[in-house]
Structures are given as C-alpha cells and as structure tokens.
Amino acid sequence: MDRLHYHPLSPYSRKAYVAGLMRGEPFERAVIELGSGALQRPEFLAISPFGKMPVLETAEGPIIESTSIIEHWEDRGPRKLLPAGRELTARHFDRVGDLYLVDPVAALWWEAEGETAKNAPQTARRAWRLFEKQLSGRPFVAGDAFSLGDLGASIATDYFVRLGVEAPAAIRGWCERCFAVPEMKRALEEALPFVERLHPSARARA
Ligand SMILES: N[C@@H](CCC(=O)N[C@@H](CS)C(=O)NCC(=O)O)C(=O)O
Numbered sequence: 001m002d003r004l005h006y007h008p009l010s011p012y013s014r015k016a017y018v019a020g021l022m023r024g025e026p027f028e029r030a031v032i033e034l035g036s037g038a039l040q041r042p043e044f045l046a047i048s049p050f051g052k053m054p055v056l057e058t059a060e061g062p063i064i065e066s067t068s069i070i071e072h073w074e075d076r077g078p079r080k081l082l083p084a085g086r087e088l089t090a091r092h093f094d095r096v097g098d099l100y101l102v103d104p105v106a107a108l109w110w111e112a113e114g115e116t117a118k119n120a121p122q123t124a125r126r127a128w129r130l131f132e133k134q135l136s137g138r139p140f141v142a143g144d145a146f147s148l149g150d151l152g153a154s155i156a157t158d159y160f161v162r163l164g165v166e167a168p169a170a171i172r173g174w175c176e177r178c179f180a181v182p183e184m185k186r187a188l189e190e191a192l193p194f195v196e197r198l199h200p201s202a203r204a205r206a
Pocket of ligand 1: 010013051052053064065066
C-alpha cells in the first residue's frame with residue numbers, strides 16, 4: 001500500500017494528502033515530526049534526497065514532488081483532479097499556484113525577514129489577478145469542478161489571509177468554495193492545531 005510521508009501544516013504535503021483522501025482508497029500515512037530533524041535523517045533522505053515533504057512510497061519506489069504524487073494517483077485512477085479536456089488548464093494553475101502562492105507564503109511563514117517573504121504579498125496579488133481573470137464566470141479554475149489547479153493555490157491563499165494579507169473578494173469567494181470540498185475541509189481542520197501553536201495570531205485572523 002502507498003505510504004505518504006507528510007505534515008498537516010505543510011502546504012505541499014496538504015496538496016498530496018487531500019488528493020489521497022479524494023481517491024477514496026486507503027493509503028498509509030506517516031506524519032513527520034516538525035523540528036525533530038526528521039527530514040535530514042539518512043532513512044528519510046533515502047526516499048526524499050532533498051529532505052523535503054511530501055514523499056510517497058509506492059511499490060515502484062518513492063515519488064517526490066506534490067504534483068508528481070498526484071499525477072501518479074490520477075494515472076492509476078480514479079481521476080479526481082485532472083478533468084478530461086481541461087487538464088492543461090488545471091496543470092497550468094497548479095504550477096502558477098506553487099511558484100507564486102505556495103512558495104511565497106512558505107517564505108512569509110518561516111523566514112519573514114528574507115527577500116522572498118518581503119515580496120510575498122505583492123507576488124500573491126499578481127497571482128490572484130491571474131486567478132481572478134480565469135475564475136470570471138467559473139466556480140473553479142478549470143470549470144465546474146474543483147481540480148489540481150485550485151488545490152495548492154487555495155491552501156496558500158488561506159495561509160496568506162491568516163497571516164494578514166488581504167485577498168480580493170472574488171478570491172475569498174473561490175477559496176470558500178475550495179474549502180467546502182469535504183477533503184479540503186478535513187485537511188484544514190487537521191492543520192489548524194499546528195497553525196495555532198506556531199502562529200497564534202494567524203488563527204485569530206481566520
Ligand atoms: N516542489 C516541492 C516542494 C516541497 C517543499 O518545499 N516542502 C516543504 C514543506 S511545505 C519542505 O519540506 N521544507 C523543508 C525544507 O526545505 O527543509 C513539492 O511540490 O513537493
């Protein structure tokens with residue numbers, strides 16, 4: 001059985017975790033202990049050589065990179081996050097979301113003094129403009145259904161808002177729709193205790 005190494009707080013982990021839940025098939029979960037040095041232990045580096053989560057152990061070997069994990073599952077079926085005919089749109093917004101929302105919010109969260117963190121709100125606002133344009137007349141970026149294109153971007157947007165970066169109304173509405181997906185809601189609820197512990201003010205802004 002596939003085994004996902006992840007932490008509920010990590011947005012990239014959460015992408016893979018939500019995708020796993022949406023499949024409706026069992027998978028093993030190994031929660032990484034934050035701040036324990038677990039990511040740099042030889043046994044972890046053997047499956048994730050860059051010391052990053054998530055990583056999925058499969059019968060064919062480990063898969064790193066959140067999107068690749070999701071693609072592995074989508075390829076095996078059932079297809080949940082890459083809608084037929086809208087796949088390229090979903091993939092495009094997944095990439096934009098990772099680069100211009102997830103990476104910046106992670107910098108803001110962990111290294112608030114760095115250059116990426118300083119530019120993070122501006123980068124997010126530019127990304128949100130792209131999402132807003134795509135969302136005009138559609139509930140989700142690839143059409144009527146929640147897809148890979150919404151996944152990481154909405155998780156990161158929720159973190160931005162919790163950290164006090166105001167998102168436009170249309171983006172907040174889209175985010176609400178994303179978090180109404182039961183698996184998104186469940187994964188957020190599992191992350192919130194850690195959010196509260198690490199950034200007590202973030203919970204208050206939620
Ligand atoms: N591109 C990777 C990014 C993974 C990543 O940066 N994960 C973060 C947690 S959200 C991590 O493991 N950081 C630990 C570190 O860099 O030491 C993916 O999509 O999986």
